[in-house]
Amino acid sequence: MIQFESVSLVQGAHHLTGITFEVPEGDYAVLMGPTGCGKTSVLELICGLRMPLSGKISLEGKDVTKLSPAARGIGYVPQDGALFPGLTVGEQVGFSLRVRKRPEEEIKARVILITDMLGITHLLNRRPEGLSGGERQRVALGRALAFGPRILCLDEPISALDEDLRADMCSLLKKVHAETGVTALHVTHSESEARELATLHLRFESGSIREVHSRSTKS
Amino acid sequence: MQPKDNKDRGFLLFLTLFAGLYVALIAGMLFADATYTTPGHLLEALKSEEIRYAAKLSLTTATITALLSVWFAIPIGYLLSRTNFTGKALVDGILDIPIVLPPMVIGLSLLILFQTSFGQAIESVLPVTYRIPSIIIAQFSVSCAFAIRTMRITFDQISERPEQVALTLGASRAQAFWRVTLPQAGAGALSAGLLAWARALGEFGPILVFSGATRMKTEVLPSTVFLELSTGNLEAAVAVSLLMVIAAITVLVFARAIGGRRSW
Numbered sequence: 001m002i003q004f005e006s007v008s009l010v011q012g013a014h015h016l017t018g019i020t021f022e023v024p025e026g027d028y029a030v031l032m033g034p035t036g037c038g039k040t041s042v043l044e045l046i047c048g049l050r051m052p053l054s055g056k057i058s059l060e061g062k063d064v065t066k067l068s069p070a071a072r073g074i075g076y077v078p079q080d081g082a083l084f085p086g087l088t089v090g091e092q093v094g095f096s097l098r099v100r101k102r103p104e105e106e107i108k109a110r111v112i113l114i115t116d117m118l119g120i121t122h123l124l125n126r127r128p129e130g131l132s133g134g135e136r137q138r139v140a141l142g143r144a145l146a147f148g149p150r151i152l153c154l155d156e157p158i159s160a161l162d163e164d165l166r167a168d169m170c171s172l173l174k175k176v177h178a179e180t181g182v183t184a185l186h187v188t189h190s191e192s193e194a195r196e197l198a199t200l201h202l203r204f205e206s207g208s209i210r211e212v213h214s215r216s217t218k219s
Numbered sequence: 220m221q222p223k224d225n226k227d228r229g230f231l232l233f234l235t236l237f238a239g240l241y242v243a244l245i246a247g248m249l250f251a252d253a254t255y256t257t258p259g260h261l262l263e264a265l266k267s268e269e270i271r272y273a274a275k276l277s278l279t280t281a282t283i284t285a286l287l288s289v290w291f292a293i294p295i296g297y298l299l300s301r302t303n304f305t306g307k308a309l310v311d312g313i314l315d316i317p318i319v320l321p322p323m324v325i326g327l328s329l330l331i332l333f334q335t336s337f338g339q340a341i342e343s344v345l346p347v348t349y350r351i352p353s354i355i356i357a358q359f360s361v362s363c364a365f366a367i368r369t370m371r372i373t374f375d376q377i378s379e380r381p382e383q384v385a386l387t388l389g390a391s392r393a394q395a396f397w398r399v400t401l402p403q404a405g406a407g408a409l410s411a412g413l414l415a416w417a418r419a420l421g422e423f424g425p426i427l428v429f430s431g432a433t434r435m436k437t438e439v440l441p442s443t444v445f446l447e448l449s450t451g452n453l454e455a456a457v458a459v460s461l462l463m464v465i466a467a468i469t470v471l472v473f474a475r476a477i478g479g480r481r482s483w
Contacts, residue, residue: 047387069386076387082380086402095398096388140384147389 001025002046002151002185004209007055009045011038014207015053021209023200025060025150028177028184030194032212033204039187040079042204043153046185047076059151075144075152075182080160081136083128089115089139090124096147114142117179118172134165138172145180154186158193170196249464256457264458269434270443274462277440280351281419284358288366288415289408296370296411297396301379317364322424325360329353329429353430354437358419365418366411373407374400413474417467 002023009016016038023029033039044050045057048069057065064072084092090111091098097107115121118138128136137157144152158169174197177184186197194201201213264270299311317325332338333348347353377400385395423441426432432442440463447456 047383049383049386069383070389070391072387073389074387076384078380078384080380082378082384084381084385084399095385095390099385099388099390099394099398143384143388 001058001060001183002029003056003058004042004045005056005058007045007057008053009038009041009050010053011041012036016041016207017054019055019207019209021202021211023183023185023202025183026181027200028173028186028197029200029202030186030188030198031202031204031209032188032191032194035189037204038207039204040155042209043076043155043185043187046072046151046153047074048072073147073149073151075147075149077137077140077144077152077154077157079155079157081128081140083131083136083139083143085128087127088124089120089126089128089131089142092128092139093142093146095143100147110146114146117176118142133161134169137161137169141172141176145176145182148180150182152182152184154184156188157186159189166190166193173197252457252461252464256454256461260454260458261461264455264462267455269438270440270455270459272435273438273440273443273459276351276354276438277420277463278466280354280358280439281416283355284362284419285366285412285416287355287359288363288419289370289412291363292366292370292411292415293401293404293408295367297374297400299367299371300374314364314367317361318368322361322422323428326357326425326428329357329360329425333429348429349431349433349437351430351437354426354439357425357429358422360425361422362415362418366415369411369414370404370407373404373411376407377403409474413470416470420463420467 004019004021006017007019009019019042031039031042041050045052046059048064048067048071052065055065056063059072059074084095087095093114094107094111097110102110111124112121115124118141120135120138120142123131123135123139128139131139137160141154141157154173157173158166161169170193173184173186176182177197186193188194198213199215200211202209203212265274295314299307299314320328330348333342333353338347341347345352347356382395382400385399386392390398421441422439423445426437426439427442427445430437432438432446434446438446440459443459444456444463447453447459
């Protein structure tokens with residue numbers, strides 16, 4: 001579960017105050033809103049990459065407002081994938097387990113499991129340079145999922161892809177959500193992505209986040 | 220290639236004129252050096268024990284200085300690029316001082332620093348002034364500032380996003396730095412080291428004041444040029460200058476070859 005209680009933040013030249021919303025456990029929330037309204041900032045606040053001016057952020061019922069990003073255990077897929085240059089796909093996906101000093105056999109098994117689920121096992125020894133947009137996003141997704149996070153934050157993971165790849169990626173995200181039961185918050189501009197994926201549709205408007213529609217899995 | 224009309228041609232000619240003039244100036248200087256001296260003068264210079272000592276000392280101290288400069292420039296450049304702290308503008312300004320100070324003033328300031336009680340305490344353990352360590356300190360004082368600028372620009376140009384993702388994946392800031400950001404800074408570190416090395420090799424003013432120019436002791440190649448010129452031996456001065464040009468170009472070519480081969 002993701003909870004924002006009266007969170008304030010600096011967004012460009014403005015202060016956004018009193019942002020309150022909730023994503024119930026296991027839901028796939030899609031957050032939409034105009035460009036520059038602060039959607040990415042909300043994801044960064046959840047991930048701990050920026051501090052709110054005030055308010056409380058809770059994940060799985062625990063106050064994480066002052067926790068470091070590493071201590072929050074969130075899978076984060078940024079807009080362009082932000083893959084690690086120089087590391088192979090296998091190393092990228094195993095990164096979170098390697099920094100946790102998991103045994104090498106466990107890392108290998110987990111990497112195979114995740115890349116198999118995402119259909120990128122054939123890319124294991126490739127480096128990010130030369131991967132297609134769709135492949136990059138799958139690797140970024142695999143990297144975020146490898147350590148088994150309970151919360152997944154996705155920043156426009158599909159928007160840069162071709163129409164055909166978008167449909168594939170949407171199906172893949174649905175499959176990942178169904179198989180892992182992860183609570184997801186997906187930022188996008190696309191109404192069709194929201195229709196396709198959202199169990200909870202949120203909209204960022206005039207500095208506040210409101211619920212547009214819910215077919216919550218936990219209601 | 221795009222089609223060009225006459226106005227574009229005029230503009231390109233304007234750009235080429237300035238580029239051509241500057242390239243011609245550099246090439247002209249090198250050509251003048253090369254034609255002024257002969258292979259005989261070069262060999263004679265290399266046979267001189269004093270010049271061989273100065274060459275060895277220059278290459279050794281410049282290499283130590285370059286390594287030290289990169290060693291300092293990486294953390295300082297990263298700090299300036301990725302963090303905000305009280306007094307950052309002041310620190311940033313101070314780091315530029317060696318770049319803008321006249322070289323002689325740097326030498327004089329170092330000389331005075333090592334006359335203070337702090338400097339004397341160091342001197343009592345490791346004699347510095349007018350000895351070899353003073354050459355490295357004089358070179359480092361200037362070269363490090365250039366290396367820091369290069370590393371800061373390098374880190375500024377590396378996207379912070381992958382590093383942030385590493386943090387969300389459980390990495391500490393140090394792990395994110397070592398595993399994600401630093402491997403991307405290889406080419407920048409090489410440039411910083413190269414720039415520091417070239418600066419150190421050519422450093423003269425601070426060394427003359429802080430280390431002196433004693434033959435077979437603290438004489439580096441720029442000091443040799445100065446000493447040979449002051450005794451009217453222009454051929455030897457030019458021969459030594461050409462040696463420095465060859466050394467600098469060799470390192471430049473070597474560094475570019477490494478930079479081209481590796482996917483930094």
